[in-house]
Ligand SMILES: N=CN[C@@H](CCC(=O)O)C(=O)O
Protein backbone atom coordinates (compact mmCIF):
# COMPACT_ATOMS: atom_id res chain seq x y z
CA UNK A 13 0.00 0.00 0.00
CA UNK A 14 2.17 2.82 -1.29
CA UNK A 15 0.78 6.09 -2.54
CA UNK A 16 2.49 9.18 -3.91
CA UNK A 17 0.67 12.48 -4.26
CA UNK A 18 2.85 14.76 -6.36
CA UNK A 19 3.01 18.20 -7.95
CA UNK A 20 0.46 19.79 -5.60
CA UNK A 21 0.41 23.49 -6.44
CA UNK A 22 -0.03 24.13 -2.71
CA UNK A 23 0.67 21.44 -0.15
CA UNK A 24 -0.97 22.99 2.90
CA UNK A 25 0.51 20.94 5.72
CA UNK A 26 -0.79 22.82 8.83
CA UNK A 27 2.28 21.19 10.37
CA UNK A 28 2.07 20.72 14.13
CA UNK A 29 1.64 18.01 16.77
CA UNK A 30 -0.18 20.32 19.17
CA UNK A 31 -2.96 22.91 19.06
CA UNK A 32 -1.95 26.24 17.53
CA UNK A 33 -2.61 29.13 19.90
CA UNK A 34 -3.01 32.84 19.15
CA UNK A 35 -0.51 34.01 16.51
CA UNK A 36 0.55 30.44 15.74
CA UNK A 37 -2.81 30.06 13.98
CA UNK A 38 -1.58 32.35 11.17
CA UNK A 39 0.87 29.74 9.86
CA UNK A 40 -0.19 27.08 7.35
CA UNK A 41 3.33 25.80 6.44
CA UNK A 42 2.68 25.56 2.69
CA UNK A 43 5.02 23.73 0.33
CA UNK A 44 4.74 24.77 -3.32
CA UNK A 45 4.91 21.94 -5.86
CA UNK A 46 4.64 19.61 -2.90
CA UNK A 47 4.51 15.84 -2.61
CA UNK A 48 3.45 13.35 0.06
CA UNK A 49 4.61 9.75 0.32
CA UNK A 50 2.20 7.39 2.06
CA UNK A 51 2.93 3.85 3.21
CA UNK A 52 0.62 1.49 5.07
CA UNK A 53 -1.82 4.29 5.79
CA UNK A 54 0.72 6.67 7.32
CA UNK A 55 2.61 9.68 6.01
CA UNK A 56 6.24 8.71 5.34
CA UNK A 57 7.62 11.81 3.63
CA UNK A 58 6.55 15.36 2.90
CA UNK A 59 8.48 17.79 0.72
CA UNK A 60 9.06 19.31 -2.69
CA UNK A 61 8.11 16.98 -5.55
CA UNK A 62 11.52 17.22 -7.18
CA UNK A 63 13.34 16.26 -3.95
CA UNK A 64 11.05 13.32 -3.25
CA UNK A 65 11.22 11.99 -6.82
CA UNK A 66 15.03 11.83 -6.54
CA UNK A 67 14.78 9.42 -3.61
CA UNK A 68 12.02 6.97 -4.51
CA UNK A 69 11.27 4.43 -7.21
CA UNK A 70 8.02 5.84 -8.58
CA UNK A 71 7.10 2.47 -10.12
CA UNK A 72 6.44 1.12 -6.64
CA UNK A 73 3.72 3.70 -6.02
CA UNK A 74 0.15 4.36 -6.95
CA UNK A 75 0.45 7.96 -8.12
CA UNK A 76 -2.00 10.84 -7.88
CA UNK A 77 -0.97 13.85 -9.89
CA UNK A 78 -2.21 16.93 -8.00
CA UNK A 79 -0.96 19.45 -10.58
CA UNK A 80 -2.92 22.66 -10.31
CA UNK A 81 -4.63 21.45 -7.15
CA UNK A 82 -4.26 22.29 -3.47
CA UNK A 83 -3.72 19.44 -1.02
CA UNK A 84 -4.68 19.75 2.66
CA UNK A 85 -5.12 17.58 5.75
CA UNK A 86 -8.56 15.96 5.95
CA UNK A 87 -11.02 18.19 7.78
CA UNK A 88 -12.06 17.24 11.29
CA UNK A 89 -15.55 18.08 12.45
CA UNK A 90 -15.08 18.21 16.22
CA UNK A 91 -18.65 19.01 17.29
CA UNK A 92 -21.70 17.26 15.83
CA UNK A 93 -24.90 15.51 16.89
CA UNK A 94 -25.38 13.53 13.68
CA UNK A 95 -27.23 10.41 14.91
CA UNK A 96 -30.85 11.38 15.53
CA UNK A 97 -34.36 10.47 14.45
CA UNK A 98 -36.85 12.85 12.85
CA UNK A 99 -36.40 16.39 11.63
CA UNK A 100 -37.38 19.82 12.90
CA UNK A 101 -38.05 21.71 9.68
CA UNK A 102 -41.32 23.02 11.19
CA UNK A 103 -39.39 24.63 14.04
CA UNK A 104 -36.95 26.17 11.59
CA UNK A 105 -39.96 27.54 9.69
CA UNK A 106 -41.27 29.07 12.95
CA UNK A 107 -37.87 30.64 13.53
CA UNK A 108 -38.01 32.17 10.07
CA UNK A 109 -41.22 33.80 11.24
CA UNK A 110 -39.51 35.25 14.32
CA UNK A 111 -39.78 32.62 17.07
CA UNK A 112 -36.53 32.12 19.00
CA UNK A 113 -34.77 28.82 19.75
CA UNK A 114 -35.44 29.24 23.48
CA UNK A 115 -39.13 30.14 22.99
CA UNK A 116 -39.62 26.95 20.99
CA UNK A 117 -37.82 24.95 23.69
CA UNK A 118 -39.84 26.51 26.50
CA UNK A 119 -43.07 25.48 24.69
CA UNK A 120 -41.94 21.85 24.74
CA UNK A 121 -40.26 21.72 21.34
CA UNK A 122 -36.58 21.77 20.52
CA UNK A 123 -34.30 18.99 21.74
CA UNK A 124 -37.23 17.11 23.34
CA UNK A 125 -38.83 16.78 19.88
CA UNK A 126 -35.75 15.02 18.59
CA UNK A 127 -35.65 12.91 21.75
CA UNK A 128 -39.15 11.57 21.01
CA UNK A 129 -38.26 10.78 17.39
CA UNK A 130 -34.94 9.17 18.33
CA UNK A 131 -36.65 6.96 20.92
CA UNK A 132 -39.03 5.70 18.22
CA UNK A 133 -36.33 5.08 15.62
CA UNK A 134 -34.84 1.59 15.40
CA UNK A 135 -31.10 1.06 15.54
CA UNK A 136 -31.16 0.10 11.89
CA UNK A 137 -32.96 3.32 10.90
CA UNK A 138 -30.49 5.42 12.85
CA UNK A 139 -27.59 3.49 11.34
CA UNK A 140 -28.81 4.04 7.77
CA UNK A 141 -29.40 7.75 8.40
CA UNK A 142 -25.93 7.97 9.95
CA UNK A 143 -24.34 6.36 6.88
CA UNK A 144 -25.97 8.85 4.53
CA UNK A 145 -24.86 11.76 6.70
CA UNK A 146 -21.31 10.43 6.84
CA UNK A 147 -21.27 10.09 3.04
CA UNK A 148 -22.25 13.70 2.77
CA UNK A 149 -19.57 14.78 5.29
CA UNK A 150 -16.97 12.84 3.32
CA UNK A 151 -17.88 14.80 0.21
CA UNK A 152 -17.05 17.96 2.17
CA UNK A 153 -13.61 16.59 3.06
CA UNK A 154 -14.31 15.34 6.58
CA UNK A 155 -12.10 12.40 7.59
CA UNK A 156 -12.81 12.37 11.35
CA UNK A 157 -15.96 13.46 13.14
CA UNK A 158 -17.04 13.77 16.75
CA UNK A 159 -20.59 12.57 17.39
CA UNK A 160 -22.68 13.15 20.50
CA UNK A 161 -25.56 11.29 22.02
CA UNK A 162 -28.16 13.42 23.81
CA UNK A 163 -31.30 12.64 21.83
CA UNK A 164 -32.25 9.80 24.10
CA UNK A 165 -31.76 11.03 27.67
CA UNK A 166 -33.07 7.73 29.03
CA UNK A 167 -30.59 4.89 29.46
CA UNK A 168 -31.71 2.69 26.56
CA UNK A 169 -31.93 5.40 23.94
CA UNK A 170 -28.62 7.03 24.90
CA UNK A 171 -26.93 3.63 24.72
CA UNK A 172 -28.70 2.95 21.40
CA UNK A 173 -27.31 6.19 19.94
CA UNK A 174 -23.79 5.46 21.17
CA UNK A 175 -23.93 1.90 19.85
CA UNK A 176 -25.03 3.22 16.47
CA UNK A 177 -21.99 5.53 16.42
CA UNK A 178 -19.83 2.54 17.26
CA UNK A 179 -21.27 0.47 14.39
CA UNK A 180 -20.93 3.40 11.99
CA UNK A 181 -17.30 3.76 13.00
CA UNK A 182 -16.71 0.17 11.95
CA UNK A 183 -18.63 0.53 8.67
CA UNK A 184 -17.58 3.88 7.21
CA UNK A 185 -14.17 5.31 6.31
CA UNK A 186 -14.70 8.40 8.49
CA UNK A 187 -13.40 7.86 12.03
CA UNK A 188 -15.91 8.72 14.75
CA UNK A 189 -15.04 9.94 18.24
CA UNK A 190 -18.04 9.62 20.54
CA UNK A 191 -19.30 11.86 23.30
CA UNK A 192 -21.97 11.06 25.87
CA UNK A 193 -24.33 14.04 26.18
CA UNK A 194 -27.07 12.64 28.42
CA UNK A 195 -27.17 16.09 30.05
CA UNK A 196 -28.44 17.71 26.86
CA UNK A 197 -31.86 18.41 28.31
CA UNK A 198 -33.84 17.46 31.40
CA UNK A 199 -36.09 14.50 30.55
CA UNK A 200 -39.81 14.84 31.27
CA UNK A 201 -39.67 12.35 34.13
CA UNK A 202 -37.08 14.53 35.92
CA UNK A 203 -38.74 17.92 35.28
CA UNK A 204 -37.68 20.29 38.06
CA UNK A 205 -35.31 17.66 39.48
CA UNK A 206 -32.13 18.48 37.58
CA UNK A 207 -29.73 17.43 40.32
CA UNK A 208 -31.47 14.08 40.67
CA UNK A 209 -31.06 13.51 36.95
CA UNK A 210 -27.35 14.40 37.18
CA UNK A 211 -26.98 11.92 40.06
CA UNK A 212 -28.79 9.26 38.03
CA UNK A 213 -26.36 9.83 35.14
CA UNK A 214 -23.36 9.62 37.46
CA UNK A 215 -24.52 6.50 39.27
CA UNK A 216 -26.35 4.54 36.58
CA UNK A 217 -25.21 5.61 33.13
CA UNK A 218 -21.55 6.67 33.23
CA UNK A 219 -20.26 3.41 34.76
CA UNK A 220 -21.96 1.40 31.99
CA UNK A 221 -20.67 3.68 29.22
CA UNK A 222 -17.18 3.43 30.64
CA UNK A 223 -17.34 -0.33 30.99
CA UNK A 224 -18.55 -0.80 27.40
CA UNK A 225 -16.21 1.90 26.09
CA UNK A 226 -19.11 3.68 24.37
CA UNK A 227 -17.74 7.23 24.69
CA UNK A 228 -14.42 9.04 25.13
CA UNK A 229 -15.92 12.37 26.15
CA UNK A 230 -18.70 13.57 28.43
CA UNK A 231 -20.44 16.83 27.56
CA UNK A 232 -23.20 18.95 29.15
CA UNK A 233 -25.50 21.71 27.88
CA UNK A 234 -24.63 24.31 30.53
CA UNK A 235 -27.24 26.97 29.87
CA UNK A 236 -29.93 29.03 31.58
CA UNK A 237 -33.05 26.85 31.94
CA UNK A 238 -31.08 23.72 31.04
CA UNK A 239 -28.20 22.73 33.40
CA UNK A 240 -26.70 25.27 35.81
CA UNK A 241 -22.98 25.73 36.42
CA UNK A 242 -23.24 23.79 39.70
CA UNK A 243 -25.11 20.90 38.10
CA UNK A 244 -22.67 20.83 35.20
CA UNK A 245 -19.67 20.95 37.57
CA UNK A 246 -20.97 17.98 39.54
CA UNK A 247 -21.39 15.88 36.40
CA UNK A 248 -18.08 16.86 34.83
CA UNK A 249 -15.98 16.26 37.94
CA UNK A 250 -17.56 12.83 38.40
CA UNK A 251 -16.98 12.00 34.72
CA UNK A 252 -13.37 13.12 34.93
CA UNK A 253 -12.80 10.90 37.94
CA UNK A 254 -14.10 7.95 35.90
CA UNK A 255 -11.57 8.70 33.18
CA UNK A 256 -13.68 10.54 30.61
CA UNK A 257 -12.38 13.61 28.78
CA UNK A 258 -14.63 16.64 29.00
CA UNK A 259 -16.45 19.07 26.74
CA UNK A 260 -19.01 21.75 27.57
CA UNK A 261 -21.75 23.47 25.58
CA UNK A 262 -20.85 26.80 27.15
CA UNK A 263 -22.23 30.35 27.11
CA UNK A 264 -24.29 29.80 23.96
CA UNK A 265 -27.34 31.89 24.73
CA UNK A 266 -26.62 33.43 28.14
CA UNK A 267 -23.23 34.32 29.67
CA UNK A 268 -23.52 31.81 32.49
CA UNK A 269 -19.88 31.03 33.30
CA UNK A 270 -19.51 27.92 31.15
CA UNK A 271 -16.09 29.00 29.84
CA UNK A 272 -14.85 29.57 33.40
CA UNK A 273 -16.18 26.14 34.37
CA UNK A 274 -14.40 24.53 31.40
CA UNK A 275 -11.12 25.98 32.66
CA UNK A 276 -11.84 25.01 36.26
CA UNK A 277 -12.53 21.34 35.46
CA UNK A 278 -9.84 21.02 32.78
CA UNK A 279 -12.16 20.40 29.84
CA UNK A 280 -10.51 19.70 26.50
CA UNK A 281 -12.86 22.17 24.83
CA UNK A 282 -15.61 24.67 25.54
CA UNK A 283 -18.00 24.96 22.62
CA UNK A 284 -20.29 27.70 21.20
CA UNK A 285 -19.10 30.60 23.47
CA UNK A 286 -21.25 33.24 21.75
CA UNK A 287 -21.66 35.02 25.09
CA UNK A 288 -18.33 34.12 26.67
CA UNK A 289 -16.97 36.68 29.17
CA UNK A 290 -13.48 38.24 29.08
CA UNK A 291 -12.67 36.39 32.30
CA UNK A 292 -13.79 33.15 30.67
CA UNK A 293 -11.39 33.77 27.77
CA UNK A 294 -8.49 34.53 30.14
CA UNK A 295 -9.15 31.41 32.19
CA UNK A 296 -9.34 29.22 29.09
CA UNK A 297 -6.03 30.63 27.84
CA UNK A 298 -4.36 29.83 31.17
CA UNK A 299 -5.67 26.27 31.25
CA UNK A 300 -5.19 25.51 27.54
CA UNK A 301 -8.89 24.85 26.83
CA UNK A 302 -9.72 24.84 23.11
CA UNK A 303 -12.51 27.23 22.06
CA UNK A 304 -14.66 25.35 19.57
CA UNK A 305 -16.71 27.88 17.66
CA UNK A 306 -19.77 27.02 15.59
CA UNK A 307 -20.53 29.94 13.29
CA UNK A 308 -23.10 28.07 11.21
CA UNK A 309 -25.19 27.77 14.38
CA UNK A 310 -25.01 31.50 15.11
CA UNK A 311 -25.92 32.05 11.45
CA UNK A 312 -28.89 29.66 11.56
CA UNK A 313 -30.12 31.11 14.87
CA UNK A 314 -29.54 34.70 13.72
CA UNK A 315 -27.46 35.20 16.89
CA UNK A 316 -24.39 37.36 17.15
CA UNK A 317 -21.20 35.47 16.35
CA UNK A 318 -18.59 34.40 18.90
CA UNK A 319 -15.69 36.82 19.45
CA UNK A 320 -13.10 34.75 17.62
CA UNK A 321 -10.83 37.71 16.90
CA UNK A 322 -10.48 38.68 20.55
CA UNK A 323 -10.07 35.03 21.56
CA UNK A 324 -7.20 34.46 19.13
CA UNK A 325 -5.60 37.83 19.88
CA UNK A 326 -5.57 36.92 23.58
CA UNK A 327 -3.82 33.64 22.83
CA UNK A 328 -6.58 31.04 22.62
CA UNK A 329 -6.53 28.01 20.34
CA UNK A 330 -9.75 28.16 18.30
CA UNK A 331 -11.32 25.20 16.51
CA UNK A 332 -14.26 25.45 14.11
CA UNK A 333 -16.97 22.80 13.71
CA UNK A 334 -20.34 22.37 12.03
CA UNK A 335 -22.55 21.51 15.04
CA UNK A 336 -24.56 19.35 12.61
CA UNK A 337 -27.84 18.71 14.46
CA UNK A 338 -31.57 18.64 13.69
CA UNK A 339 -32.40 21.86 15.55
CA UNK A 340 -30.04 24.79 15.72
CA UNK A 341 -27.82 23.96 12.74
CA UNK A 342 -28.57 21.39 10.08
CA UNK A 343 -25.43 21.45 7.96
CA UNK A 344 -22.39 19.26 7.44
CA UNK A 345 -20.69 21.85 5.24
CA UNK A 346 -17.34 22.85 6.75
CA UNK A 347 -16.54 25.04 3.74
CA UNK A 348 -19.55 27.13 4.69
CA UNK A 349 -18.33 27.19 8.29
CA UNK A 350 -14.96 28.50 7.08
CA UNK A 351 -16.69 31.12 4.93
CA UNK A 352 -18.80 32.33 7.86
CA UNK A 353 -15.80 32.40 10.22
CA UNK A 354 -13.84 34.55 7.81
CA UNK A 355 -16.76 36.83 6.88
CA UNK A 356 -18.39 37.34 10.27
CA UNK A 357 -15.88 36.42 12.98
CA UNK A 358 -12.90 38.24 11.46
CA UNK A 359 -10.79 35.12 11.40
CA UNK A 360 -8.19 35.04 8.65
CA UNK A 361 -8.53 32.20 6.18
CA UNK A 362 -5.27 30.71 7.48
CA UNK A 363 -6.66 30.69 11.03
CA UNK A 364 -9.88 29.09 9.82
CA UNK A 365 -8.00 26.31 7.99
CA UNK A 366 -5.95 25.54 11.12
CA UNK A 367 -9.21 25.59 13.06
CA UNK A 368 -10.75 22.71 11.05
CA UNK A 369 -7.55 20.66 10.95
CA UNK A 370 -4.90 20.68 13.68
CA UNK A 371 -6.95 22.58 16.26
CA UNK A 372 -10.01 20.47 15.61
CA UNK A 373 -7.82 17.40 16.11
CA UNK A 374 -6.71 18.84 19.46
CA UNK A 375 -10.36 19.46 20.39
CA UNK A 376 -10.90 15.69 20.24
CA UNK A 377 -7.54 14.83 21.80
CA UNK A 378 -6.03 13.51 18.55
CA UNK A 379 -3.48 16.19 17.62
CA UNK A 380 -0.59 13.72 17.64
CA UNK A 381 -2.30 11.38 15.14
CA UNK A 382 -4.26 13.54 12.70
CA UNK A 383 -4.93 17.17 11.73
CA UNK A 384 -1.79 17.92 9.72
CA UNK A 385 0.33 16.53 6.91
CA UNK A 386 3.31 15.50 9.01
CA UNK A 387 5.49 12.42 8.90
CA UNK A 388 4.12 9.75 11.22
CA UNK A 389 0.50 10.94 11.12
CA UNK A 390 -2.38 9.04 9.54
CA UNK A 391 -2.62 9.75 5.81
CA UNK A 392 -5.94 11.63 5.95
CA UNK A 393 -5.64 14.01 3.03
CA UNK A 394 -7.93 16.00 0.74
CA UNK A 395 -7.29 17.26 -2.77
CA UNK A 396 -9.21 20.29 -3.99
CA UNK A 397 -10.41 20.92 -7.54
CA UNK A 398 -8.62 24.28 -7.51
CA UNK A 399 -4.97 25.32 -7.13
CA UNK A 400 -5.30 27.15 -3.83
CA UNK A 401 -6.94 26.90 -0.41
CA UNK A 402 -8.15 30.43 -1.14
CA UNK A 403 -10.96 28.90 -3.23
CA UNK A 404 -12.58 27.28 -0.16
CA UNK A 405 -14.59 30.28 1.11
CA UNK A 406 -14.66 31.92 -2.32
CA UNK A 407 -16.76 29.18 -3.97
CA UNK A 408 -19.34 29.73 -1.30
CA UNK A 409 -21.74 27.11 0.01
CA UNK A 410 -20.47 24.14 -1.99
CA UNK A 411 -17.73 21.56 -1.64
CA UNK A 412 -14.64 22.00 -3.80
CA UNK A 413 -13.15 18.76 -2.51
CA UNK A 414 -12.21 16.53 -5.44
CA UNK A 415 -10.63 13.57 -3.67
CA UNK A 416 -10.47 12.28 -0.10
CA UNK A 417 -7.76 9.91 1.08
CA UNK A 418 -8.39 8.18 4.39
CA UNK A 419 -5.68 6.08 6.04
CA UNK A 420 -3.84 6.18 2.72
CA UNK A 421 -6.77 4.94 0.60
CA UNK A 422 -8.78 6.89 -1.94
CA UNK A 423 -12.29 6.79 -0.45
CA UNK A 424 -14.01 9.61 -2.34
CA UNK A 425 -13.51 10.91 -5.83
CA UNK A 426 -15.95 13.51 -7.11
CA UNK A 427 -15.55 12.31 -10.71
CA UNK A 428 -16.34 8.77 -9.64
CA UNK A 429 -18.75 9.20 -6.70
CA UNK A 430 -20.13 12.68 -7.02
CA UNK A 431 -22.42 14.72 -9.16
CA UNK A 432 -20.46 14.14 -12.39
CA UNK A 433 -21.60 10.54 -12.41
CA UNK A 434 -25.03 11.79 -13.55
CA UNK A 435 -23.80 13.99 -16.36
CA UNK A 436 -25.42 11.97 -19.16
CA UNK A 437 -28.42 13.40 -21.00
CA UNK A 438 -31.56 11.37 -20.56
N1 LIG B 1 -27.13 23.75 22.17
C1 LIG B 1 -27.38 22.60 22.42
N2 LIG B 1 -27.31 21.55 21.62
C2 LIG B 1 -27.25 21.60 20.20
C3 LIG B 1 -28.58 21.85 19.63
C4 LIG B 1 -29.40 20.71 19.76
C5 LIG B 1 -30.76 20.82 19.16
O1 LIG B 1 -31.35 21.91 19.07
O2 LIG B 1 -31.23 19.76 18.81
C6 LIG B 1 -26.21 22.57 19.72
O3 LIG B 1 -25.05 22.37 20.06
O4 LIG B 1 -26.49 23.54 19.03
Ligand SMILES: [Zn+2]
Pocket residue numbers: 091092093261335337
Ligand atom coordinates in the same frame (compact mmCIF):
# COMPACT_ATOMS: atom_id res chain seq x y z
ZN1 LIG C 1 -23.82 20.88 20.18
